[in-house]
Amino acid sequence: MSAVDLPAVPRVLIAEADPWSLDLLKQVLLNVRCDARLDLCADGQQALELLADVPYDLVIVDWELPGVDGLNVLRNVRQRKRNPLLPFILMSSRNDSASVHEALPLAPTAYLTKPLDMENLTHRLEELLLNVGEEVSCAIPVLAQGMTLSVYLERRRELADGAPLMTDVQVAVKRSLTPQRLDLTRLEAEIRTDPQITAVLIAAANSAGHHLGAAVQTLSQALHRLGTGQSMNLILGLTLKRSARLSDPFLADYAERYWELSLHTAEYARTLARLLDLDQERCYCAGLLHRLGDLALLKCLQEWKQAGGELDEWEEVGDALAEFGAAYGSALRTRWRLPLELRELIAAVYQLGGGVYSREALVMNMAAQLARLTEHEGIEALARSRTARLLKIGLPELMRLRKK
Numbered sequence: 001m002s003a004v005d006l007p008a009v010p011r012v013l014i015a016e017a018d019p020w021s022l023d024l025l026k027q028v029l030l031n032v033r034c035d036a037r038l039d040l041c042a043d044g045q046q047a048l049e050l051l052a053d054v055p056y057d058l059v060i061v062d063w064e065l066p067g068v069d070g071l072n073v074l075r076n077v078r079q080r081k082r083n084p085l086l087p088f089i090l091m092s093s094r095n096d097s098a099s100v101h102e103a104l105p106l107a108p109t110a111y112l113t114k115p116l117d118m119e120n121l122t123h124r125l126e127e128l129l130l131n132v133g134e135e136v137s138c139a140i141p142v143l144a145q146g147m148t149l150s151v152y153l154e155r156r157r158e159l160a161d162g163a164p165l166m167t168d169v170q171v172a173v174k175r176s177l178t179p180q181r182l183d184l185t186r187l188e189a190e191i192r193t194d195p196q197i198t199a200v201l202i203a204a205a206n207s208a209g210h211h212l213g214a215a216v217q218t219l220s221q222a223l224h225r226l227g228t229g230q231s232m233n234l235i236l237g238l239t240l241k242r243s244a245r246l247s248d249p250f251l252a253d254y255a256e257r258y259w260e261l262s263l264h265t266a267e268y269a270r271t272l273a274r275l276l277d278l279d280q281e282r283c284y285c286a287g288l289l290h291r292l293g294d295l296a297l298l299k300c301l302q303e304w305k306q307a308g309g310e311l312d313e314w315e316e317v318g319d320a321l322a323e324f325g326a327a328y329g330s331a332l333r334t335r336w337r338l339p340l341e342l343r344e345l346i347a348a349v350y351q352l353g354g355g356v357y358s359r360e361a362l363v364m365n366m367a368a369q370l371a372r373l374t375e376h377e378g379i380e381a382l383a384r385s386r387t388a389r390l391l392k393i394g395l396p397e398l399m400r401l402r403k404k
Contacts, residue, residue: 010057010129011037015047015073016091017065020204021230023161024237025060028121031240033129034138044068048076056086058128063092063103074106085109087128091116115229118236143307149316152309153324156300157331163295164246164302166259167194169239173232182228192219193263195292197235198285201226203336204234215339218281243302250313251298254321258291258298261371265290265349268367271401276391278360286345286364287371289338293329294321300328326350352387362391370401 010033016022022040029036039054041047044065051059051073059077063070074088090108092099103111110124130136143152172190176183191197198219205222206215216222223231238244246252266287273283297320305311333343347353348361349368366387373379379402382388383395 009035009037011039011054012058012060012129013039013041013047013050013054013056015041015044015059015061015065015070017042017062018204018207020200020207020234021062024233027237027240028118029060029125029129032122032125033136035136036129042066044070044073047073051077058087058089060089060091063090063094063099071103071106074103074108078106089124115227115233118233140306143304143309147309149304149309149311149320150323152304153297153300153320156303157324157328158335160296160300160328160332161241162199162299162332163196163292164255164299165194165196165238165244166255166295167191167197169197169235173235182232184223184228184231187231188220188223191235193288195259195262195288195295196238198222199289199292199332199336199338200234200238201231202285202342203338204230206337206339215341217339217342218285220281243299243306246298246302248302248305251302251317254317255295255298258294262288262291264371265364265367268370268401269364272363272367272391272393273360275393275397276359276363278363282342283345283360283363283367286342287349287367289333289342290346290349290364290368291325291329292332293327294325296332297321297325297328357390359391362387366391366393370398373402 012029014022014025014029016025019042022042026038026040029038039050039056041050042065044061045067047059047061047065048068050056059073061070061073065073068076070090070092074090077086077088085107087109088107089110089112090103091112091114092103093114094100095113100111109128112121112124167190169191172187173182175190176187201219201222202216205225216225226234246255266284269283269287270280272278273280298317301311301317301320311317329346333346344358345360345364348357348364352361352365366382369382369385369387370379373382379398380395383393383398388394388398
């Protein structure tokens with residue numbers, strides 16, 4: 001397919017088993033061609049069925065698909081002897097010469113090894129989906145007639161893709177690059193305060209494509225399981241999403257306040273965990289993520305405004321957060337399959353249920369209470385609380401914590 005033969009709106013199939021890699025590919029492609037019609041699937045058999053029914057303009061397939069693998073999908077496509085050849089990008093974690101030589105006779109348009117070089121992938125997609133010098137702009141979708149804010153937020157709850165970024169990702173990555181490689185330790189220090197990045201990397205590290213051994217529950221564990229290339233790809237991919245950062249000043253101010261509360265809770269949790277010889281980073285992570293739903297809701301409110309919806313900044317934002325914030329957080333943590341132990345610690349931030357509590361759950365509950373105290377409130381009542389008694393922490397320890 002030459003540039004002059006490009007369709008007005010290209011139809012693209014992406015087949016990738018790992019949901020986070022699939023979402024990344026989707027974001028990169030839409031960043032190149034926002035009007036593309038996408039079909040997404042996670043196994044080779046479904047890819048073959050779609051290819052039999054739809055005249056695609058580009059196919060992107062991972063070799064390591066379950067069932068029918070990507071190489072056999074490519075083989076099936078080439079057996080149809082389409083002229084000109086259907087553009088087909090084959091991705092694989094195999095970078096050995098034997099695998100490359102096995103694929104080359106089937107004439108893939110590109111053979112890309114994982115973790116993907118995002119700059120190279122973007123360049124390939126531009127060559128295949130854009131005429132020389134062409135730029136495609138897409139209008140923001142408008143609201144359906146009669147749509148109310150409450151209905152919109154209810155429908156978005158199961159589709160929301162998380163919180164806005166609170167960290168300048170480009171700066172964070174740049175600071176973490178050394179002449180030889182990406183320094184994971186430095187990268188962790190740069191991004192560790194961002195709830196969205198932390199949640200996505202933990203979820204990706206626990207997905208089927210990377211699940212090896214015990215569940216990942218901290219940012220450091222996620223970075224090391226994913227590796228430098230995939231970690232950086234996922235982080236940079238987050239910047240491509242709609243409303244990646246909040247541009248609305250009022251909503252951004254709300255987000256800053258929730259973020260600050262999350263950070264204070266996380267820091268108190270880590271300090272308490274260190275004092276009691278518990279897992280500091282897991283407690284810090286739970287504190288950081290406990291307002292993820294509220295932040296995700298604020299992002300959806302910005303999208304509502306961008307689509308033409310009206311918003312009473314003081315009343316409706318507060319009401320929406322009160323009604324939907326917790327539900328958004330629960331939906332995200334469940335859909336992203338964050339580890340149950342981490343979810344239990346997040347739940348303990350809000351309340352302690354009946355039964356026996358782990359010491360880490362008590363730490364999270366105490367950290368949240370400390371973070372919510374205003375400068376005019378004393379901590380004497382907190383020192384007499386059930387949580388303090390169970391942790392065996394008295395007023396002197398709490399006073400020292402408060403001063404830090």
